Amino acid sequence: MPVILLDRLPVPNLRMYSAGSVLALSACVYYATQVIKDPDWGAVAEDIKDSNRSNASVPLGRSMGQFVSDVFSVMIREPICVWTMINMAFCWLILVGTAIQKLVFGELRVSEQQHLKDKFWNFVFYKFIFVFGIINVQYIDEVLLWCSWFSLLGFLHLLSQLSKDRFEYLSFSPTTPLWSHVKLLFLLTAIFTLSGFMLLVSVFVGFFGGFNTFAFMSAEVVLLSIRTLHVIIRYALHLYDMRQEGASSVSANEENRVWEKRGPIAYYTELSFELTALIIDFVHHLHMLVWSNIFLSMASLVICMQLRYLFHEIQRRYKKHRNYLWVRNHLEQNYPMASSEELADNSDNCAICWEKMESARKLPCTHLFHNTCLLSWLEQDTSCPTCRLALNIQTPSTSRIDPPDLQVDAPQPQRRQLNHFFHFDGSRYVSWLPSFSVEVSHAQLMRQDNAPASNSQLDAMARQVQQLFPHIPISTIINDLRVTRSVEITIENVLDGRLVAPTMYREPEVVPATNRAMSVWQASCDTDSQRNWDEFSVETVETEDTSSLGSRFSKSSSEREKILHRRKENLIQSARKRYIEKQKAAAAAKVELQS
Amino acid sequence: MAGSALRRLMAEYKQLTLNPPEGIIAGPINEENFFEWEALITGPEGTCFEGGVFPAKLIFPPDYPLSPPKMQFTCEMFHPNIYADGRVCISILHAPGDDPMGYESSAERWSPVQSVEKILLSVVSMLAEPNDESGANVDAAKMWRENREEFNRIAERIVRRTLGIPT
Ligand SMILES: [Zn+2]
Ligand SMILES: [Zn+2]
Numbered sequence: 001m002p003v004i005l006l007d008r009l010p011v012p013n014l015r016m017y018s019a020g021s022v023l024a025l026s027a028c029v030y031y032a033t034q035v036i037k038d039p040d041w042g043a044v045a046e047d048i049k050d051s052n053r054s055n056a057s058v059p060l061g062r063s064m065g066q067f068v069s070d071v072f073s074v075m076i077r078e079p080i081c082v083w084t085m086i087n088m089a090f091c092w093l094i095l096v097g098t099a100i101q102k103l104v105f106g107e108l109r110v111s112e113q114q115h116l117k118d119k120f121w122n123f124v125f126y127k128f129i130f131v132f133g134i135i136n137v138q139y140i141d142e143v144l145l146w147c148s149w150f151s152l153l154g155f156l157h158l159l160s161q162l163s164k165d166r167f168e169y170l171s172f173s174p175t176t177p178l179w180s181h182v183k184l185l186f187l188l189t190a191i192f193t194l195s196g197f198m199l200l201v202s203v204f205v206g207f208f209g210g211f212n213t214f215a216f217m218s219a220e221v222v223l224l225s226i227r228t229l230h231v232i233i234r235y236a237l238h239l240y241d242m243r244q245e246g247a248s249s250v251s252a253n254e255e256n257r258v259w260e261k262r263g264p265i266a267y268y269t270e271l272s273f274e275l276t277a278l279i280i281d282f283v284h285h286l287h288m289l290v291w292s293n294i295f296l297s298m299a300s301l302v303i304c305m306q307l308r309y310l311f312h313e314i315q316r317r318y319k320k321h322r323n324y325l326w327v328r329n330h331l332e333q334n335y336p337m338a339s340s341e342e343l344a345d346n347s348d349n350c351a352i353c354w355e356k357m358e359s360a361r362k363l364p365c366t367h368l369f370h371n372t373c374l375l376s377w378l379e380q381d382t383s384c385p386t387c388r389l390a391l392n393i394q395t396p397s398t399s400r401i402d403p404p405d406l407q408v409d410a411p412q413p414q415r416r417q418l419n420h421f422f423h424f425d426g427s428r429y430v431s432w433l434p435s436f437s438v439e440v441s442h443a444q445l446m447r448q449d450n451a452p453a454s455n456s457q458l459d460a461m462a463r464q465v466q467q468l469f470p471h472i473p474i475s476t477i478i479n480d481l482r483v484t485r486s487v488e489i490t491i492e493n494v495l496d497g498r499l500v501a502p503t504m505y506r507e508p509e510v511v512p513a514t515n516r517a518m519s520v521w522q523a524s525c526d527t528d529s530q531r532n533w534d535e536f537s538v539e540t541v542e543t544e545d546t547s548s549l550g551s552r553f554s555k556s557s558s559e560r561e562k563i564l565h566r567r568k569e570n571l572i573q574s575a576r577k578r579y580i581e582k583q584k585a586a587a588a589a590k591v592e593l594q595s
Numbered sequence: 596m597a598g599s600a601l602r603r604l605m606a607e608y609k610q611l612t613l614n615p616p617e618g619i620i621a622g623p624i625n626e627e628n629f630f631e632w633e634a635l636i637t638g639p640e641g642t643c644f645e646g647g648v649f650p651a652k653l654i655f656p657p658d659y660p661l662s663p664p665k666m667q668f669t670c671e672m673f674h675p676n677i678y679a680d681g682r683v684c685i686s687i688l689h690a691p692g693d694d695p696m697g698y699e700s701s702a703e704r705w706s707p708v709q710s711v712e713k714i715l716l717s718v719v720s721m722l723a724e725p726n727d728e729s730g731a732n733v734d735a736a737k738m739w740r741e742n743r744e745e746f747n748r749i750a751e752r753i754v755r756r757t758l759g760i761p762t
């Protein structure tokens with residue numbers, strides 16, 4: 001795969017690259033100043049541009065602004081200088097991206113990196129097809145304009161993807177500091193605003209360039225803003241949820257009424273955003289296909305495949321929605337809401353979400369559940385969650401619709417949908433284009449452990465860590481390194497007690513006696529009964545008062561973690577003690593029997 | 596919706612901390628990610644796994660409790676219903692839709708009223724009484740049927756290993 005190949009290429013690091021870019025640019029500027037110092041230049045320029053610069057022969061008399069514009073006009077005419085400037089622009093973009101990453105995201109997780117890389121190459125590939133296959137540009141400046149447009153767009157796309165991944169990760173924890181939420185939301189809003197601005201630009205360009213150009217440009221921008229807005233709204237709902245938990249005791253009645261409504265609201269925003277994005281994407285691709293007028297080319301083939309994929313997605317989403325409506329109607333028509341007496345009789349919480357029920361729907365088997373909880377369960381299975389009574393719901397589609405979440409979380413990394421090999425013959429479109437092959441994948445890697453990491457590198461890093469902490473097995477270190485990707489962070493994890501040796505490995509340092517005991521066995525015995533169990537010192541095990549640990553659920557997460565850790569330690573040590581004592585007793589009994 | 600899953604997991608964690616079942620401890624590995632837990636399970640008494648403390652990892656889907664978590668032992672295991680890589684194969688962990696073995700009735704499958712505690716208790720009883728019909732580990736199932744003595748010896752070795760006692 002080309003992506004892997006590119007991984008191995010020696011990419012110069014960022015510092016070197018930006019230094020080189022700055023150097024190249026300054027060389028160009030220097031060259032330009034030398035050119036305009038030449039008294040002949042003014043005359044030449046005058047001839048060409050017919051400008052009204054009468055005193056151009058006196059270079060020192062120029063104002064600062066004029067000087068800059070002169071330098072610029074020299075550079076724009078020199079191809080090498082133009083390329084240097086483009087390079088500098090890219091360098092800026094990368095630097096800005098890195099700065100944002102440092103400020104908002106910190107270290108990227110492995111799955112995020114992988115996702116980003118996939119998205120990047122997909123984007124590059126499709127835009128390449130678009131520029132050379134669909135609109136078939138002929139002039140280099142047109143190519144440049146499209147490239148700069150798409151680099152900016154791609155940059156925002158990647159940022160929004162990254163924010164989405166990070167939001168999903170943050171929503172896995174109840175203890176995320178407020179500050180990370182603020183930073184991420186700020187970035188999302190910035191992306192959204194910028195996409196609005198870009199929409200204005202595309203309107204402006206479309207005004208001169210015609211409707212097609214406008215449609216091509218705006219479709220992508222609209223997609224970007226829809227996706228970003230979707231994340232923002234999901235984020236807001238999530239934060240509202242979390243806040244609600246904190247304030248659940250206050251005016252529970254009022255809050256709960258909103259909570260009941262929240263389910264459908266979340267569902268419909270999800271549905272409308274997903275469908276809108278899919279449909280816009282579909283129309284966009286259809287437009288490309290129709291407009292390109294080259295039905296029998298590779299480019300149109302790629303577009304067709306994409307169209308097929310989008311069509312299936314829309315169909316899937318639509319079927320799922322029909323199923324939802326069906327189940328909801330069935331619920332409303334056949335099962336009444338529980339009366340307030342029934343609610344009062346039933347002191348239990350909702351068995352699905354474990355939260356209190358202010359209102360509930362009653363199934364024929366008299367089991368009560370929140371309306372929304374029940375609905376989301378019945379969408380995937382038509383039986384009572386508690387007693388498994390089969391409810392007579394016939395879903396409209398005879399075949400069962402697989403809930404997508406189940407597939408995504410399968411143990412093996414599953415690459416969903418298409419995975420096709422594609423050959424691009426560039427010379428068909430523009431003579432100087434290369435031909436290449438690429439594997440197009442709509443890869444959706446979900447779990448971080450699937451991401452490939454170069455093993456030799458990990459090993460080296462792990463050994464570094466193990467030199468400092470020899471008691472931690474190397475596999476544990478490697479596992480942590482896969483996540484952190486940094487020796488320093490892993491060391492910090494060890495020091496802060498976040499990374500501990502799995503308990504089963506921890507025996508050697510616990511009792512020196514074990515080693516002695518082992519040598520005794522190896523020297524003298526084969527069977528258990530002859531083992532000298534007295535050699536094990538069980539005294540080293542200080543079993544703490546388990547009741548003091550067990551009966552508390554701390555409010556602070558670090559304390560909870562500490563208590564959990566101690567409880568685990570305790571469990572293992574006492575099990576060990578019991579085991580040794582039992583073996584001792586058994587051995588003693590056997591000896592007695594023999595004598 | 597990760598939000599409701601998170602609240603439910605928090606409630607389960609609290610319950611498991613305040614009223615832990617005998618010999619079982621479970622909780623998030625790291626509270627930065629509430630969807631990955633570690634559980635310690637004590638081998639049931641009177642069985643070949645007696646006395647061992649077996650660590651396992653639980654991974655929850657974002658739509659928990661609508662979908663079941665995945666469970667995988669992180670220590671060496673030899674058992675008819677545990678794959679060689681430690682994944683646990685019991686009916687309670689299977690969503691109602693999928694049926695890899697083809698004979699589980701949906702009554703034993705996952706439903707949102709199940710919980711971490713119930714899963715772990717079922718695993719304990721699975722350790723005590725292997726179901727040799729579902730052959731996640733065919734070698735182990737065969738040995739369990741035909742050569743119980745050897746099976747017990749292997750189990751004993753695993754138990755010692757989890758306790759840090761040299762075998
Ligand atoms: Zn509920
Ligand atoms: Zn029922």
